[in-house]
Amino acid sequence: MSIDHHLLDQVRQHSTELENHYIDEFVARRLSRRDFLRRGGVVGLSATSLGVVLTACGGANNSSPRSSSAGAAAPAKAGGTLRVAVQTPASAVNPMTLSSDGDLEMLFQVGDFLVNDNTGRPGPHLQPMLATSWKPNHDGTVWTFKLRPDVKFHDGRAMTADDVVYTMQQQCDPKNAANALSVFGGILVPAGVMKVDDLTVAFHLNKPIGSFPYLVSTDNYNCIIVPKGTDFSTWGKTMIGTGPFKLTSYSENVGANFVANSSYWAGRPHLDGTAFSFFASQEPQILALQGGQVDVVALFAPQGAEGLLDSSQYKILALKTSIHRELSMRCDQPPFNDSRVRRAVALSLDRPELVKVLLQNYGSVGNDSPFAPIFASTDNSIPQRTQNIAEAKQLLAAAGHPNGFSATLFTEEFQEVPQLAQEIAASAKQVGINISLKVETQTAYYGNSAYGDSDWLDGQMSLVDYGDRGVPDVVLESALTSNGPWNAAHFKDKTYDGLVEQYVAAIDLQTQRSLAGKIETLLLDQTPVVIPYWIDDLTATTQMVQGVTAAASGAVFLKDAAKTVS
Secondary structure: OOOOHHHHHHHHOOOOHHHHHHHHHHHOOOOOHHHHHHHHHHHOOOHHHHHHHHHHOOOOOOOOOOOOOOOOOOOOOOOOEEEEEEEOOOOOOOOOOOOOHHHHHHHHHHOOOOEEEOOOOOOOOEEEOOEEEEEEOOOOOEEEEEEOOOOEOOOOOEOOHHHHHHHHHHHOOOOOOOOOHHHHOOOOOHHHEEEEEOOEEEEEOOOOOOOHHHHOEOOOOOOOOOOOOOOOOOHHHOOOOOOOEEEEEEEOOOEEEEEEOOOOOOOOOOOOEEEEEEEOOHHHHHHHHHOOOOOEEOOOOOOOOHHHHOOOOEEEEEEEEEEEEEEEEOOOOOOOOOHHHHHHHHHOOOHHHHHHHHHOOOEEEOOOOOOOOOOOOOOOOOOOOOOOHHHHHHHHHHOOOOOOEEEEEEEEOOOOHHHHHHHHHHHHHOOOEEEEEEEEOHHHHHOOOOOOOOHHHHOOEEEEEEOOOOOOHHHHHHOOOOOOOOOOOOOOOHHHHHHHHHHHHOOOHHHHHHHHHHHHHHHHHHOOEEOOEEEEEEEEEEOOEEOOEEOOOOOEEOOOOEEOOO
């Protein structure tokens, strides 16, 4: 690898000590190209600087960014209305409290985030959105974001630091029932969100966070920026944001219509507008696409979609993600208070077969920790857990259950999740565990997502869907630490809590990967949860549609979308 040190010096003189550390690691070949793009983007190296470093090193190193079929940009023809099928929103569209995929689709049409997580697609993982740049202090306790000038809300108001401060203070205020508290809890409080000037905001954190930009990106999907003073409880009536489309009508359980935002900071969308149709399940969405009633089906599961996957009439946008399903077992109640019992359940699963049957191979096997293959910090040297019926029976006998036992598994009506629950029950039966299933609507299953009011968090066993994240921090903390708000397993382990605290605080990749290996090993031993597989994000369009970009969160970006009119 030949190095152009003159080019490197041009970047180094404008870079911080931490940024230069990652440049040194890349030049020394201790970071792959992919990991350099990822970590450099996190600590604030601009896309231009990243490109200069790659050029200076001859476009070098041993791992290219993951490619994806999502995001072809050339428009077929300007104008027209794109028709999209999505899951029915589960609640009123409130940026502070919404959680379903249907709600999320609405946010992505009308709103923008500070940062876009580009995980799974070519280029740096973190890309500027409403923030143009971000920098940490020396230990990652303060992150400063520069905002994009000349951004307007749909009602004509200019977006400034005041709006960002208001939005983030509301999202991290413990007094509010904000879903974002699952991310910000223990990390950020309202007083820590500070205006520096009209286009600069500083986040003063309660503890060091090495990946904080992900926490204010599209990963933290509630956090679109809204005008200062917004009443979140009524926001769904107007959906005022800075996004590429503006709401024209919304009919509960039916659909929503949007018109192009001609003043959008990134340029007017190619489309005149979009029309979303709401569906309670996947099958009618697929039939609507096949019947010509819609042009796009956003986020669908492979099972039951063979008519799309096997047909040349449709484009399939597949994106590698950290989307997964998580089976929790109550560690505070018998029989699952014995880790041998929990491991027996995990060992009963044939994971490659699950990926083949339920995902049509659009995914990869999981290893019972939140470290997905797409994460740079994942320690891939940890042995993969495989099916072992004999060992599972031995563990049950040693735990005092030679004849097995009965249990109840609670889960939700969502994509392939009920079928996965059936497969888990069938697998467990092979080792003597009889699992009864209780499949509920998402409204009943999630309740208020609070302990004592949710079958998800209170059930003896529960199977939940988790959306994509660019880093594992949220799932590591919220789902598994002793005081985590999503700890459905009721898992409490001081060693685990300490390792996660160190991992989240670490800024350098080497430290993260070392800690990840320890966490992965601990979770395999204790097995509070089972993660059977990771799921590719799938979006389908007709051949007439171009420029749709799938977000790993399950939503679609339609700013560059267009369709050929026959």
